[in-house]
Amino acid sequence: METYLRQIPAVNKILAEEKVQELLKDYPRTLIVDSIRGVNEQLRERILAGKLSSDSELAINRVVELLREKVKGWSEPNLRATINGTGVVIHTNLGRSLLAESAQQRLVEVADNYSNLEIEVESGERGSRYDNVSELLTYLTGAEAALVVNNNAAAVLLALDTLAKGQEVVISRGQLVEIGGSFRIPEVMEQSGAHLVEVGATNKTHLRDYEAAINEETALLLRAHTSNYRIVGFTKEVALEKLVKLSNDNNLAVLDDLGSGTLIDFSQYGFELEEPTVQESIEAGVDVVTFSGDKLLGGPQAGIIVGKEEYISRMKKNPLTRALRVDKFTLAALEETLRLYLDLDQVVEKVPTLRMLTLDLQILADKADKLKEALAELNSNLTIEKAEGYSQVGGGSFPSERLATYLIKVTVPGLTANQLANRLRSLNPPLFTRIQDEEIIIDLRTVKEEQISIIVNHFNKLLEGEGE
Known part of the structure; x- marks a missing residue:
């Protein structure tokens, strides 16, 4: 071990290499020197942990290559940009929704210039950043007010x-959902200072369950839409209209957490499952209705709140709003995305998420043929199959x-x-990609037309020995 430690090249010796x-x-120079010390420290740790396979790993040329990789x-x-060949359209780990071209352009424009983020152009007085999207949101949803x-x-x-x-907040047991990153509705409620009151059973909740739970400590009724799972079979849940009537009869508020949230009815595109619209x-x-901006809406990451003016106004005054507020880039991309929804005949083509979700099967078949033919020309030893x-x-x-x-x-x-x-x-x-039955699977739904040639080039590089 001591012999190995003494073989680690000195900083000056490494610096002298061509x-x-x-x-x-x-x-x-500071970055290079710090990187050399970092590489040497990694080597020292490997030696002390008994993980060094041979003294060849300490050769000066090997250390220099480690340094070059670190600096690079x-x-x-x-x-950085990736190619999504998984077929999962709203892929959380790959950045979820792609922005529409017009939304991308708005981002560049706002990034390259000052903007009227919190100032009224007409009066020159300070304004609210939320005004940039509020009118669009209220028009598209029918709500009185909005906040992002x-x-x-x-x-x-x-x-x-x-x-x-x-x-107290009353919620059905069947709606205690867990969202991404292991965050759960009960934990969010606890953090907010609200007290959770569970009613009904996992598969069945009746109106009488809500009625029995209401008391002088009850503030609101919460429906959390189970957008990321479905309970089927012997099930029952209370219709939203009945929850609203119950809340009105008891002077309570109703909060509807839609999760993904959508402004269009997907059943017109052949989707079998019903997804409630905002x-x-x-x-x-x-x-009050809450939903995401970067899922089915197809915009940037955002939490959108729409509803009655009295409740939205109270939220705007909450100190938490400042901690949770969005920046100019989110607002610019969201505004442009929402603007596309003014034309429902065109929005499906212009918002990438909607376009990918509703792609014609023949378009996918043609893309698959193009990729298959290009790969087949690379090497006859490749096994390539087009499949449904x-x-x-x-x-x-x-x-589902x-x-x-x-x-x-x-x-x-x-x-x-x-x-x-x-x-x-x-x-x-x-x-x-996906892996199934010891085969790499590339789903063409989430691959752009211009990315097909890049995929072919990737396989060409692998066949030539790169990426090893």
Whole structure:
């Protein structure tokens, strides 16, 4: 061990190497020196842990290569574009919804200029950042007022903290959902200071269950739409209209957490499952509705709150609102996304998430044929198959909806499916795929037309030995 430790090259010795001198032309000396020390420290830790396989790992040329990789890592972004070949349209781990072209343009415009984020152009007086999207939201949903925070969990937290802090909130046991990152409705309620009152059973809740739970400590009734799962079979839940009537009879408020949230009826596009729209909740008389901006809506990450003016006004005055507020980029992208919904005949084509969810099967077949033919021309040893399959909506939306699609299945001689998947992810841009029956599966639903040639090039690089 001591022998190995003494073999770690000194900083000055590494700095004198020709390849390191080349690095110094492009990177600050301080960064290079700190990176050398970092590499040496990693080597020291490996030695002390008994993980060094041989003294060849301590050779000066090997250490220099480790240094070059480390420095290169500083110059490359961690957050970068990827190719989604999984077929999961609203893929949380891959950034969820893609923004419409017009929303992208608005982001660039706002980034490159000052903006009227919190100032009224007409009067020159200070204004509210929420005014930039409020009119669109109220027009599209039919609500009296609107507010936007940084995600839907924050929207629910703010609503509960404002309307029910220190009081009771009644919710069906079948709606105690867990959202992304293991956050659960009961935990959000606890953080808000509201007291959870569970009623009914997991599969069945009746109106009488809500009625029996209401007392002088009750502040509101909460419906949490189970957008990321379904309970089927011997089930019953109380209609929203009945919850609204019960709340009105008892001078309570109703909060409807839609989760994903949508402004269009997906049944017109052949979706079998019903997904309640925001407009339906408002029409039913709900006081406050919360939903996401970056799922079925197809915009940036945001938590949207719409409802009655008296409740939204109280939320705007809550100190939490400042902690949860959105920035100019979110507002710019959200405003432009919402503007596209003014034309329901065109929105499905212009919002990428909606377009991918409603793609014609023939378009998917043509894309699959194009990829298959291009891959077949690379190498006759590749095993390539076009097959029918199913995509997923993702993002906690339409959990059991299966979208018919076309897949390309690929195997490469000498590589397991896991090895191939790992190497495809190591290339730039990383390609994410599915694995089934020891085959790599590429679902064309989430692959852009212009990305097909990049995928082909990736396989070409692998066949030439890159990505190892």
